[in-house]
Amino acid sequence: MELDITKPPASMQNPAPTLLGLDRAGIAVALTQFGLEAKPAKMRAAQIYRWLYHQGVSDFAKMTNLGKELRPQLTEHFDLSRPTITERLVSKDGTRKYLIRFAPGVEAETVFIPGVGRSGALCVSSQVGCTLNCSFCHTGSQALVRNLTAAEIVAQVLVARDDLNEWPTPSAGRQITNVVFMGMGEPLYNLQNVLMATGIISDGEGISISRRRITVSTSGIVPKMHELGEHGQAMLAISLHAVSDDLRNKLVPINKKYPLAELLQACKDYPGASNARRITFEYVMLDGINDSDAEARELVRLLAGIPAKINLIPFNPWPGAAFACSSWQRIEAFAQIVNKAGYSSPIRTPRGRDIFAACGQLKSASIKKRASERLRARSKNN
Ligand code: SAH
Ligand code: SF4
Numbered sequence: 467m468e469l470d471i472t473k474p475p476a477s478m479q480n481p482a483p484t485l486l487g488l489d490r491a492g493i494a495v496a497l498t499q500f501g502l503e504a505k506p507a508k509m510r511a512a513q514i515y516r517w518l519y520h521q522g523v524s525d526f527a528k529m530t531n532l533g534k535e536l537r538p539q540l541t542e543h544f545d546l547s548r549p550t551i552t553e554r555l556v557s558k559d560g561t562r563k564y565l566i567r568f569a570p571g572v573e574a575e576t577v578f579i580p581g582v583g584r585s586g587a588l589c590v591s592s593q594v595g596c597t598l599n600c601s602f603c604h605t606g607s608q609a610l611v612r613n614l615t616a617a618e619i620v621a622q623v624l625v626a627r628d629d630l631n632e633w634p635t636p637s638a639g640r641q642i643t644n645v646v647f648m649g650m651g652e653p654l655y656n657l658q659n660v661l662m663a664t665g666i667i668s669d670g671e672g673i674s675i676s677r678r679r680i681t682v683s684t685s686g687i688v689p690k691m692h693e694l695g696e697h698g699q700a701m702l703a704i705s706l707h708a709v710s711d712d713l714r715n716k717l718v719p720i721n722k723k724y725p726l727a728e729l730l731q732a733c734k735d736y737p738g739a740s741n742a743r744r745i746t747f748e749y750v751m752l753d754g755i756n757d758s759d760a761e762a763r764e765l766v767r768l769l770a771g772i773p774a775k776i777n778l779i780p781f782n783p784w785p786g787a788a789f790a791c792s793s794w795q796r797i798e799a800f801a802q803i804v805n806k807a808g809y810s811s812p813i814r815t816p817r818g819r820d821i822f823a824a825c826g827q828l829k830s831a832s833i834k835k836r837a838s839e840r841l842r843a844r845s846k847n848n
Contacts, residue, residue, distance in 0.1 A: 482545035486624075487617020489666055490515045500543055510536070512671075519672025522624060522633030524548055549621050554629070561818030566625060568594075568618050572611055574650050576622040578630065578642065579817045587644040590622045592660055593651025598685055600705070600718050602750055604784040605650045613655070616662035623673055635674050645675055647682040648703070654687035654694060661698050677701075683748065688724040688732045695737035702736055703746040703777070704729065708756050709764040717756070726768070733772050744773045750781050751792035751800065762803035769809070776804050776811040782819060 485493050494511035498504060513531055517523045524547060526532065526540045552573065553565035562578040574591035594611035596603075623645065627633060630641045645667055647653040653660045660682065668677045682694060683703035694700060708714035714721040721729075733745050747769065751757050765776070778801055781791040792800070797813055804811040 555821040557818040585643040591649030592653040616659040619663035654690040753790040757792040766807040
């Protein structure tokens with residue numbers, strides 16, 4: 467039997483159905499199954515939707531316009547509880563990392579990075595672990611546990627907003643202005659849930675973070691890119707990291723299946739890409755591996771004809787990694803070539819390295835912690 471990783475195993479599903487992660491239509495369906503007629507179900511769904519995603523309320527008792535009798539019945543039948551934050555770390559630079567537990571053994575990390583975009587970016591996970599083994603990425607060295615559901619993706623935003631005290635959705639002066647799918651996992655291998663989640667995150671009546679401020683980063687799952695652009699209208703980021711198939715096959719092994727030429731063609735065809743909505747190309751700077759002047763020039767040549775910006779990411783080390791970060795001088799020289807060719811190429815300042823929250827470091831601390839917990843437990847038993 468093939469394992470269906472798109473759904474949590476039955477043993478892990480909450481016995482009470484949740485309304486979190488559903489859009490208005492989904493909530494209305496759940497309410498009709500619960501026993502409401504279609505018309506009131508539709509009206510109540512719109513009210514509940516606003517409570518959940520605009521007010522951030524997770525208790526029917528507080529949904530004052532629902533009717534006194536209905537509220538306890540809904541409380542009995544539906545679960546609105548958030549997943550729990552099992553660890554919360556705040557970096558010297560203000561970055562916050564949350565380890566969120568969705569179910570026993572199912573934990574993922576979400577990172578809030580202040581000072582990105584208009585104000586701050588929330589980096590969300592789409593999977594627990596990853597099936598792709600990019601050689602420089604620590605998440606990639608961990609097996610896939612499972613896809614996160616739309617509810618679990620949306621819940622990461624809700625939980626972060628709880629922690630930042632950002633309810634009801636403010637119209638101005640927000641802390642979370644952008645959402646980036648750059649946490650754990652490959653979002654395009656969980657596209658249906660990512661699309662559902664981006665629909666809810668961007669809806670103006672709820673969390674209200676516009677699609678132009680939602681970026682989905684992919685290692686290059688070519689056959690899924692068109693659908694993301696067409697239905698998600700999210701901004702696209704590509705983890706490029708190499709300019710030849712030989713090297714990219716080693717760094718981002720999915721390149722063997724979807725080589726550079728196909729990937730770049732899919733970028734050219736990406737619905738909605740324009741000079742106002744550029745595709746971001748992420749390029750991790752690996753000392754002596756992909757950081758020469760010749761590679762910078764080749765990068766410029768490859769991206770000709772694509773509305774692009776380039777994001778140079780200093781490599782973030784993790785224990786046991788076989789790579790080192792390029793020197794600052796090298797990164798600047800590389801950036802200069804790319805800039806001269808007319809591309810904006812910000813160098814991504816590593817954020818939250820002290821709490822292991824930087825790109826590619828996710829999950830490592832939690833695994834370490836579990837190992838140390840095991841040790842402690844063992845020494846107690848001895
Ligand atoms: N799986 C998706 C999104 C998550 S990774 C993807 O690969 O695009 C977010 C970005 O961090 C990707 O560009 C990824 O290649 C990069 N990254 C991974 N490990 C890194 C590390 N150790 N240092 C710097 N960037 C890293
Ligand atoms: Fe997975 Fe992205 Fe890490 Fe590659 S870089 S292993 S696709 S999370």
